[in-house]
Amino acid sequence: xxxxxxxxxxxxxVAVGSIYALIALGFALLYKSTKILNLAHGEMVLFGGxxxxxxxxxxxxxxxxxxxxxxxxxxxxxAALGFVVERGIMxxxxxxxxxxxxxxxxxxxxxxxxxxxxxxxxxTRQFPPVVPTGVVRFGDLIVPxxxxxxxxxxxxxxxxxxxxxxxxxxxxxMRAAANEQLTASTLGVSLxxxxxxxxxxxxxxxxxxxxxxGLWLGVNFALDYVGLKALAAVILGGLDSIPGAILGGFLIxxxxxxxxxxxxxxxxxxxxxxHGFKEITPFVVILLVLLIKPYGLFGTEHIERL
Amino acid sequence: xxxxxxxxxxxxxxERVTLRFVGLTAIDDLSLAVRAGELLGIIGPNGAGxxxxxxxxxxxxxxxxxxxxxxxxxxxxxxxxxxxRLGIAxxxxxxxxxxGMTVLANITSGRLLHMRAGVLAGGVxxxxxxxxxxxxxxxxxxxxxxxxxxxxxxxxxxELAYGVQKKVELGRALAMEPRLLLLDEPMAGMxxxxxxxxxxYILELREVRGIPMILIEHDMGxxxxxxxxxxxxxxxxxxxxxxxxxxxxxxxxIQAYLGEETVx
Numbered sequence: 001x002x003x004x005x006x007x008x009x010x011x012x013x014v015a016v017g018s019i020y021a022l023i024a025l026g027f028a029l030l031y032k033s034t035k036i037l038n039l040a041h042g043e044m045v046l047f048g049g050x051x052x053x054x055x056x057x058x059x060x061x062x063x064x065x066x067x068x069x070x071x072x073x074x075x076x077x078x079a080a081l082g083f084v085v086e087r088g089i090m091x092x093x094x095x096x097x098x099x100x101x102x103x104x105x106x107x108x109x110x111x112x113x114x115x116x117x118x119x120x121x122x123x124t125r126q127f128p129p130v131v132p133t134g135v136v137r138f139g140d141l142i143v144p145x146x147x148x149x150x151x152x153x154x155x156x157x158x159x160x161x162x163x164x165x166x167x168x169x170x171x172x173x174m175r176a177a178a179n180e181q182l183t184a185s186t187l188g189v190s191l192x193x194x195x196x197x198x199x200x201x202x203x204x205x206x207x208x209x210x211x212x213x214g215l216w217l218g219v220n221f222a223l224d225y226v227g228l229k230a231l232a233a234v235i236l237g238g239l240d241s242i243p244g245a246i247l248g249g250f251l252i253x254x255x256x257x258x259x260x261x262x263x264x265x266x267x268x269x270x271x272x273x274x275h276g277f278k279e280i281t282p283f284v285v286i287l288l289v290l291l292i293k294p295y296g297l298f299g300t301e302h303i304e305r306l
Numbered sequence: 307x308x309x310x311x312x313x314x315x316x317x318x319x320x321e322r323v324t325l326r327f328v329g330l331t332a333i334d335d336l337s338l339a340v341r342a343g344e345l346l347g348i349i350g351p352n353g354a355g356x357x358x359x360x361x362x363x364x365x366x367x368x369x370x371x372x373x374x375x376x377x378x379x380x381x382x383x384x385x386x387x388x389x390x391r392l393g394i395a396x397x398x399x400x401x402x403x404x405x406g407m408t409v410l411a412n413i414t415s416g417r418l419l420h421m422r423a424g425v426l427a428g429g430v431x432x433x434x435x436x437x438x439x440x441x442x443x444x445x446x447x448x449x450x451x452x453x454x455x456x457x458x459x460x461x462x463x464x465e466l467a468y469g470v471q472k473k474v475e476l477g478r479a480l481a482m483e484p485r486l487l488l489l490d491e492p493m494a495g496m497x498x499x500x501x502x503x504x505x506x507y508i509l510e511l512r513e514v515r516g517i518p519m520i521l522i523e524h525d526m527g528x529x530x531x532x533x534x535x536x537x538x539x540x541x542x543x544x545x546x547x548x549x550x551x552x553x554x555x556x557x558x559x560i561q562a563y564l565g566e567e568t569v570x
Contacts, residue, residue, distance in 0.1 A: 188419030
């Protein structure tokens with residue numbers, strides 16, 4: 001493994017990782033505010049990617065303008081999807097066992113994916129060329145240009161979300177509720193509104209992740225697999241830690257592009273090359289981390305006296 | 307026993323409230339009223355339903371029958387956050403603070419409902435936003451002075467002694483500028499000195515600020531000294547109501563506390 005290989009992997013890893021971090025942020029935020037593990041999160045990524053591509057293609061405008069409108073429309077649709085899911089599906093389930101609620105999110109995921117694939121087919125779909133293709137060179141390191149752009153946007157969004165949670169009244173209310181739901185309600189925080197916002201933000205973060213990944217790699221029905229990676233990132237960081245989720249996203253991106261890519265290219269076992277190991281490297285690492293730190297790197301440890 | 311018709315200056319009125327859980331009646335046809343500026347004590351053996359009454363008032367539990375009126379508004383079906391906005395604040399039997407945050411931050415969290423949306427947006431620290439923040443900070447500092455928490459201002463709550471945490475919780479409730487304050491065993495687990503301090507704060511809140519309060523407390527000495535009026539509960543029912551001196555000698559009360567000794 002040469003230094004050049006590691007550095008290049010790290011750069012690409014940070015770029016992809018920033019998108020994972022954005023998606024994972026949505027996941028962790030929802031878990032933290034509602035305690036619901038949203039198994040439809042990956043499908044919300046898919047939703048964003050598919051919808052943005054379809055809108056960009058259907059608008060008869062200069063391509064950058066169509067793209068900008070498509071992004072705005074997709075995010076609005078994502079927020080609406082979040083609100084509808086909370087209002088129509090989750091609120092009636094309030095008070096049910098958490099397991100049933102989680103299974104419902106699984107069903108929700110299948111429905112979203114089925115609708116997307118039914119509408120737009122299962123083949124890989126691409127954005128029209130909205131960002132310049134080609135590569136950027138840092139010395140002798142080569143990174144795809146689109147990766148740089150997506151990373152910049154994802155980082156800006158991560159900062160934006162952080163500022164929002166830190167300073168805005170809605171953000172403060174959400175943090176208050178995430179820590180202590182009943183206490184927050186005695187301080188005048190409406191839990192229903194917090195839950196609704198949490199779903200909307202989760203859907204927006206996921207959809208934006210879908211758009212950025214779509215720009216880079218195109219979108220097909222398997223993109224929801226990224227939801228699993230976000231789950232992995234969140235578990236690695238500690239389920240209820242938002243900074244942990246962000247860091248987890250970056251770590252996963254780097255792991256798969258350094259370690260995974262190396263094994264992919266160089267390691268053979270029993271005379272067979274381990275092609276595709278890149279995709280599972282993060283999960284192997286998570287398995288190891290969880291053996292040592294069961295609550296993730298930054299999760300709250302629950303110590304119970306027996 | 308019908309609903310007592312209280313005086314015109316009633317702040318809170320509970321009318322024939324019944325709260326059932328599966329197989330258990332926690333509150334049974336209870337009526338009571340809190341008057342302006344009054345400190346009402348609710349006493350009774352463990353499991354009598356005292357905390358359930360507070361939970362009905364603050365909106366965590368929703369009774370199956372009866373009405374709850376706050377300042378002549380029917381709040382029986384209002385959610386908890388709406389009641390907080392009307393001015394009902396409380397402390398908890400088991401402290402419910404944000405343990406990772408400082409005393410200052412915890413008390414400031416009580417200002418949440420007085421903050422206007424957007425004031426803090428983007429960390430804008432000038433103009434009206436700054437003036438509003440300064441105003442909130444002044445209120446919080448007044449409370450810190452009042453509760454003698456200066457030395458702990460920047461300490462994380464998790465590091466503080468139990469008695470100090472109880473004071474912080476009271477501070478947070480006061481930061482809401484409550485029109486009714488519900489205190490659920492504010493002195494439980496405190497040392498004698500801390501109890502004396504807490505009693506002093508409660509008295510001052512009543513005398514100087516005139517905040518109506520409901521106090522649940524097991525320390526009979528404290529209850530008899532502080533409260534204007536007492537309601538005694540047993541098995542979810544109100545078994546007596548009146549001035550502390552009268553309650554002290556009420557045979558039903560003595561029986562509830564001491565058990566099945568035959569009352570002559």
